[in-house]
Amino acid sequence: MLRKYRRQIKEVTMDANLINRIFALLFLCGLALRLPFSSDALAEQLFPDPGLTNPKLRFHSGRRVGNEIEISPVLPDILGDASAWTVVQWNKTEILDPSKMLKGDPRYSDRLFGNPKYTFTSENRESRLSIFDTGVGSSKIFELFASGGQLTETGGANLFLAAKALNGGAVLDKPVHYSVKLRISEADVHAPSSLISSGVVLAQVISGFTLILSDPESNRRTPVFVQIGHANSRNSYSQYRGCYPNHGNRDIVYNSVGAKQLRFEAGDAVSFRFSLNSIVCQMAKRNFLCRRTDGTNEDFSFPAAALDMKNWRVNSMYIGLETQNRDARTDATAEAQGAISVAVQVSDVSVSKDESFAPSSNCTSLSLDD
Secondary structure, eight states: OOOOSOOOOOOOOHHHHHHHHHHHHHHTTTTOOTTTTTTGGGGEOOOOSTTTOOOOOEEEEEEEEEEEEOOOOOOOOSSSSSOOOOOESSSSSHHHHHHHOEOGGGGBBBBBBBSSSSSEEEETEEEEEEEESSSTTOEEEEEEEEEEOOBTTOOOOEEEEEEEOOGOOOOOOOEEEEEEEEEEEEEEEEEOHHHHHHTTEEEEEEEEEEEEEETTTTTTTEEEEEEHHHHTTTTTOOOOEEEETTTTEEEEEEEEEEEEOOSSOOOOOOEEEEEEHHHHHHHHHHHEEEOOSOEEEEEEEEGGGGBBGGEEEEEEEEEEEEEEEEEESOOOOOOOOOOOOOOEEEEEEEEEEETTSSSOOOOOHHOOOO
C-alpha cells in the first residue's frame, strides 16, 4: 500500500534492478498497486468494504424472519464500527457465536500468515472462521472452515460471507465484473466413490449473487440465484439449472461453470475475475425445468425482457462453503456416510461497474468474458 508522507524528498535514485525486484516481490505476493490514473477510477464499487478490510463482522443466528435473515445483536469484541458483511450460517446443527472469540490461537495457524488474529469455532467443530492480518496495510484474509453437514431438499450446510449491494442494488446496464482471490488451505474427503460421485458426501466452494428480473410487460418480479462454482470434492463441474415454487412465485437457481477452478486440495491462492453480465446473458437463454407445488414439473424459459440488461438488478452476494455427509432428505436422523472437510481463504473481493461505458440494454455488447 502506498502512503503519502508530508516530508519533502528532493531527489531519490534507485537502482533499476532493485525496482524490478520490488515489483517482482509484490507480484509473487499477489499484491496489486492501484495507480492514480488507472481505469479503476471509472469503476463504481457495488458492495461495501471492497477488499474486505473490516474484521468486525455481523453474525447470522441461523434463522429467518420473514424474507430476511435474523442477525445476532451481539458483535465480536473488536474495536471499530461493525462491518456491512455478515457471517451467514444455514442448515447448521450448531452455529458460530460472535461472543466466543479466540485471539491469536496457534491451533489454527496458517503456514503463510501465522496465527490468526481472531477465530470463532462452533462447539461441534463443524464450523470455523479465522481472520488473519496480511501485514500489508489493512488487508485481511478470511478463512472459512466447514465439515460434515446434512443434505436436505434445499441443499447442504452453508457457511458464507455475505453482503447487500449498496444503494439498494445495481442495474446491469453497464459491464459489471466480480473479482476475488481464493485459496484452499484444507481439503479432505473419505467416503465410498459412489457417495462422492452422487453428491451425498460433498464439499463446494462457491460465490453467489441474488438478482431480480423485472419484466415490464407482465409486471412480474422473478428472484434468481446465480452461483459460480470454484471447487468441489468431486473435481468435476457441470452447469445446474433449478426452478422451485416460492409463495406463488418462482425461485430460479443457476450454477455457472467458470473457465477455471481450484483443485480440491490445499494449494496456492488464485485470483478469479468474472463478467456478471456474461453469466446472466448465458442463463437468460437457457430452458429450466420447474417444480410445481403439487410435485409435477413444467418447462420454463425467461421472457424476452431477460435479454435486456436494464431489467436486471443485483441485490446481494455471498462467498463460502457448502458441505454435506448425511442424507436427511428421507431420514432426518441419518448417520454420517463419510467424512468431508474444507477450508477456503477469501480476500480481495470486488464487484465493480464500469462507468466508462454508455448505458446499454444490449445483452451481447455487455457480456464481456474474461
